[in-house]
Amino acid sequence: MTNKIMKIPIEISARHIHLSKPHAEVLFGVGYEFKVLKELSQHGQFAHKETVKLVGPKGEMENVRYLGPFRGKTQIEISESGARKLGIDPPFRRSGDLEGSVGVKVVGPKGELDLKEGVIIALRHIHMDTETAKKLNLKNLDKVKVDINGVRDLIFENVIVRVRDDFKLSMHLDTDEANAAGINAENHFGELLLS
């Protein structure tokens, strides 16, 4: 690489839930057909119109969006701010790494779940297609730095790169991180710092 910087689009992950099929059936009823609100940037991923409510020891959180399709395990991603509101203490984890994470009560229109685990605060990461990763000499789970410009200028370190053929280049931050970095409709690109 001759130039040291690559522009990367940033998306903000608000609180959301991924559901296993059995859990979806408990919350929404057997055979319920979920409605698509919009396609997400990553291939085959959807935000659905349906939401659930989370109930923790200290508070509740309404309108937690269901992102499909079904997954093997139910996973809930919230911010630290959200976790404090609920009164739970989820670990910082990569998506899918749920062992020993924390639980919460999930309320849907047709039923409730008392999850023992599944709630995490997602570690900041970049989705990257295999071709781009090859060009940048990066492999799956490498860590990189991303510089954000603007009034809340900062450099995110420890940004995990997730590489897959069908991924579309995009950095995912949670709402706390996005707010701390001043990410908004006008400022939603970072600069991948290549060494």
Place this chain on the structure above:
Amino acid sequence: MTNKIMKIPIEISARHIHLSKPHAEVLFGVGYEFKVLKELSQHGQFAHKETVKLVGPKGEMENVRYLGPFRGKTQIEISESGARKLGIDPPFRRSGDLEGSVGVKVVGPKGELDLKEGVIIALRHIHMDTETAKKLNLKNLDKVKVDINGVRDLIFENVIVRVRDDFKLSMHLDTDEANAAGINAENHFGELLLS
């Protein structure tokens, strides 16, 4: 300086309000005596037991702590997360720089205020005594970088240094920034990066 790094304690500024005397009289009544909850790290500053409620177009925020003593102008500092909950869009500002900031309704036990301005999101900053600043060759309003270690490792750039004889060395972050950087009871120091 021979070493390039200086350890700096970090304090988290939760939402709070500073009151002018006339505004305090409207909210709490003339002659009301505020009770001290605790002394703050900066000389002569107190967190009081009293709180107010903020009411915005989209939502309310309870338990916004009053920090004394009285100031010339009422100032409210909230996070971006808090601003969204209220439905207002405050600018990023240094403390005291309130012209053209946004307003909010403030509710106290004895009265209400419909503020036209005074709400800001505080720019991250370091309080530094004059002697330390001199040693580091820094002057008031200089900008520095601070590295935070841990699972949410990042480098805050554009950190404003505020220098005064009676300041005690401390970096102030709002709750979004602290959450994004993984600041908590176990991890509350940064490294001032000196060039």
